[in-house]
Amino acid sequence: MVARGKRSDGAGWHLAELGILTLQKDGLAGDGVRIGVVETGVAHHPDLPADQITAIDSHDPGFAALGQNGHETGMIGILFGAQGAMCPKAHVISARP
Secondary structure: OOOOOOOOOOOOHHHHHHOHHHHHHOOOOOOOOEEEEEOOOOOOOOOOOHHHEEEEEOOOOOOOOOOOOOHHHHHHHHHHOOOOOOOOOOEEEEEEO
16 A cells, blocks of 8 residues: 555556555455446546446436536446546446436
8 A cells, every 4th residue: 555645656646545455356346236426427538438328418418418528437436447446347327417
């Protein structure tokens, strides 16, 4: 584990800080988990696995929720983005109310 307040080199330092790497090594990586995020919508991003995201937009039901300001996209990146995912095998349902 990284000492509090000190970063290791590279992306994903938070995983060691929070003990996530140990959990993932023990097989807890989000298999079968669905996470709901209700916010501004998620944008297409090369670091996010599109096949693990379901987007819903209540303003336009025929339209997958696209991020309006990048905040939700960033939050989803923390969950399972390419640069240090907390639960890389989970599925996210992004809802824009």
